[in-house]
Structure formats: C-alpha cells, structure tokens
Amino acid sequence: MPPVPIPRLIQLALPLLLALGGCAAVGPDYRAPTLPTPATWSGAAAQPAQDIAEWWKRLNDPILDQLVAEAIVANPDLEIARARLREARARRALADAGGAASVTASASARQTRNAANGGGTSGEVFSAGFDASWEPDVFGATRRGKEAAAADDEASAANLDAARVSLVAEVARNYIELRGDQARLEIARANLASQSETLQLVSWRAQAGLAGSLEVEQARGNREQTRAQIPALETSLAQAEHQIALLLGQAPASLHTRLAAVAAIPRIPDSLAIGIPADTLRRRPDVRAAERKLAAETARIGVAEAARYPNFTLSGSLGLDSPRLPDLLSASSLGHSLLAAVAGTLFDGGALRQRVNIQTAFQEQALATYQGTLLTALREVEDALVALA
Numbered sequence: 001m002p003p004v005p006i007p008r009l010i011q012l013a014l015p016l017l018l019a020l021g022g023c024a025a026v027g028p029d030y031r032a033p034t035l036p037t038p039a040t041w042s043g044a045a046a047q048p049a050q051d052i053a054e055w056w057k058r059l060n061d062p063i064l065d066q067l068v069a070e071a072i073v074a075n076p077d078l079e080i081a082r083a084r085l086r087e088a089r090a091r092r093a094l095a096d097a098g099g100a101a102s103v104t105a106s107a108s109a110r111q112t113r114n115a116a117n118g119g120g121t122s123g124e125v126f127s128a129g130f131d132a133s134w135e136p137d138v139f140g141a142t143r144r145g146k147e148a149a150a151a152d153d154e155a156s157a158a159n160l161d162a163a164r165v166s167l168v169a170e171v172a173r174n175y176i177e178l179r180g181d182q183a184r185l186e187i188a189r190a191n192l193a194s195q196s197e198t199l200q201l202v203s204w205r206a207q208a209g210l211a212g213s214l215e216v217e218q219a220r221g222n223r224e225q226t227r228a229q230i231p232a233l234e235t236s237l238a239q240a241e242h243q244i245a246l247l248l249g250q251a252p253a254s255l256h257t258r259l260a261a262v263a264a265i266p267r268i269p270d271s272l273a274i275g276i277p278a279d280t281l282r283r284r285p286d287v288r289a290a291e292r293k294l295a296a297e298t299a300r301i302g303v304a305e306a307a308r309y310p311n312f313t314l315s316g317s318l319g320l321d322s323p324r325l326p327d328l329l330s331a332s333s334l335g336h337s338l339l340a341a342v343a344g345t346l347f348d349g350g351a352l353r354q355r356v357n358i359q360t361a362f363q364e365q366a367l368a369t370y371q372g373t374l375l376t377a378l379r380e381v382e383d384a385l386v387a388l389a
Contacts, residue, residue: 025302039277084160101132103132132316139305145300171248177240179263203219268388281378290373303359309344
C-alpha cells in the first residue's frame with residue numbers, strides 16, 4: 001500500500017499548532033497565599049512537635065485501640081469519604097486523558113438491491129476505516145483542567161484524613177464518657193447503699209428517742225437525691241454505648257457485652273508538645289483541604305478564560321471500500337481525508353466573559369473559606385490548650 005500523501009496545508013499547520021501547544025496557559029498561576037500566623041501559642045511554650053498520627057494509643061487502653069481500628073474500617077461516613085476520594089482520582093485520570101488524540105475504528109458490510117421493470121440487481125459493499133482527531137491545547141484549557149483535577153484529588157485526600165481524625169476523636173470522647181459514667185454510677189450506687197444504711201440507723205435512733213424526725217427526713221432526702229441521679233447516669237451510659245456502636249457501623253446494642261464490664265478511665269498524658277503554630281496548621285487536614293480547594297478554583301479560572309479563545313482541531317480518516325472482501329486491502333479501495341479547523345466565538349453577548357467572572361468569584365469564596373478555616377484552626381488549638389491546662 002503506497003504512503004498516504006499529506007496536503008501542504010496540513011504540513012504547515014501541524015508544526016505551528018505543536019508550537020502553540022507549548023505556550024503558557026491563560027489564567028492566573030496559583031501561588032499558595034501567605035497568611036500571618038503567631039510565632040507561638042499563648043497557652044503553651046513552643047516545643048518540638050510530637051507524632052500524633054495515632055494519638056489515642058498514648059491513652060494505653062487496648063479496648064479503645066480495638067474500637068478505633070474497627071471504626072476506621074466500618075464507619076459509614078468514612079466510607080463515603082473514601083468513595084469521594086476514588087471519584088476524585090477517577091476524575092483526575094479522566095482529565096489527564098483529555099489532551100490525547102482520539103482514534104476510532106469501524107467496519108461494515110451491506111447488501112444493496114435495485115428493482116427496475118420487475119427485475120433487480122443486487123450488490124455487496126465492504127468497508128473499514130479509522131478516524132482520528134486531536135485538539136492541541138493552545139491556550140492551556142486542558143492543562144488548567146488537569147491542575148484543577150489534581151487539586152481536587154488532593155483536597156479529597158485531605159477531607160478523608162479530616163473525617164478519620166474526627167471519627168477517632170468521637171470514638172475516644174464517647175469511650176471516655178462511657179468509662180466516666182460507669183465510675184460515677186458505681187459511686188452513686190455505693191453512696192445509695194451507704195445512705196440507705198445511714199437512714200436505717202437514724203430511724204432506729206429515732207425509735208429509741210435518740211434522734212428527731214428532722215434527722216430522719218434529712219437522711220431520707222439525701223438518699224433520694226442520690227437515687228434520682230442513677231437513672232440519668234444509666235441513660236448517659238447507654239447513650240455513649242449506642243453512639244460508639246453507631247460510629248463503628250453497628251446496631252446500637254451490639255457493644256453492650258463488650259463494654260458492660262467496668263474499666264478504668266483512660267489517663268490523659270500530662271503534657272503534649274504540639275510545636276509552633278505553623279507546623280500544627282500544616283498537619284491539620286481541614287486546612288490542607290481548604291488550601292487545595294483554593295488551588296482548584298484558581299485553575300478553573302484558566303479553563304473559563306481559555307474558552308474565550310479559538311479552538312484548533314486536526315482530524316483525519318482512512319477508509320477502505322470494496323465490493324469484494326478479498327479486495328478490501330488493495331490500494332484501489334483506499335480513501336483518506338485530512339482536516340485542519342479553527343473555530344471561535346464571535347459574539348455571545350458577554351456570556352464567556354461572565355463565566356470567567358463567575359469562576360473568579362468562586363476563587364474568591366475559596367480564598368475566604370481558607371482564611372476562615374485557618375483562623376478557626378488557630379482558635380480551636382488555643383481553646384484546647386487552655387482546657388488541657
């Protein structure tokens with residue numbers, strides 16, 4: 001089969017489009033904003049930060065370790081975050097494939113019949129072909145789309161980390177509350193038994209004339225006040241147990257046997273070295289997610305801006321047609337076409353310009369959200385340090 005000649009126009013256009021495809025993308029290049037942070041915490045002196053990736057293990061409670069491990073595997077909200085991360089990664093892979101050429105293949109066989117004066121003729125036609133098209137990324141729309149998809153992927157990963165951090169904190173908080181309720185319930189029941197004995201003794205003394213009715217009523221009142229505390233503690237204990245089961249993706253009463261035995265309240269470490277504010281903020285997944293969302297919205301400004309410029313397309317087809325299948329691959333059945341095209345919007349009433357303005361507003365919202373997330377993170381750490389102290 002002889003080589004397919006390439007028209008001179010295509011020979012001239014192809015190098016030009018390849019050169020334009022390497023030009024800088026339109027739209028702003030992202031730079032992470034530099035926001036002022038304090039040099040140290042007001043509630044603690046600056047110390048080298050500790051590794052807190054598995055902070056709950058410092059509480060030295062094997063049951064808590066098991067509950068956290070099960071929650072990380074089975075929690076429904078965490079599975080939603082994992083699915084969103086898988087979605088973001090698939091979208092990133094889809095964006096990465098956007099700049100590649102598209103090639104399709106086809107084959108067909110058809111039979112024709114023409115009727116004339118009661119007679120007719122029939123024939124067969126066999127066809128095969130390939131079609132290819134490529135749109136050079138002259139103004140960087142595809143590149144900006146890849147940047148946005150990559151940032152969305154990283155934001156989803158940070159959101160998954162944030163969901164995991166929140167989940168572990170909730171499991172640990174409810175577990176400590178459960179152990180605290182168990183301890184308070186034991187104390188209340190012991191007090192109730194002691195106050196019942198005291199009431200009995202005072203009643204005997206009153207019968208013997210050694211105590212007045214006021215002392216009896218005071219002893220009875222103390223006992224009933226303690227008795228009234230027990231249902232509230234039992235309710236709080238059951239609610240903490242049910243909440244832990246929910247966090248583990250289980251039915252509310254499924255953990256009753258495992259958690260029924262009274263155990264000591266986990267001991268919180270005496271100190272926690274968290275490092276300087278800048279280091280702490282870099283490790284917070286909610287801050288990372290907000291920053292990556294800002295990067296994605298910034299890149300999408302370039303996508304919207306590139307839509308205002310012309311699109312260039314190179315396409316071609318190679319086809320084979322023959323009335324006989326054995327002759328389909330012969331040189332005489334070969335046909336081909338090549339096309340270089342450019343298209344652009346001449347007038348749209350300012351719609352494309354407004355899409356850029358809309359995306360710029362999204363970027364400004366993401367910046368404000370990032371700033372707010374950073375300030376909230378600073379406040380939460382300061383509040384936690386004061387509470388710990």
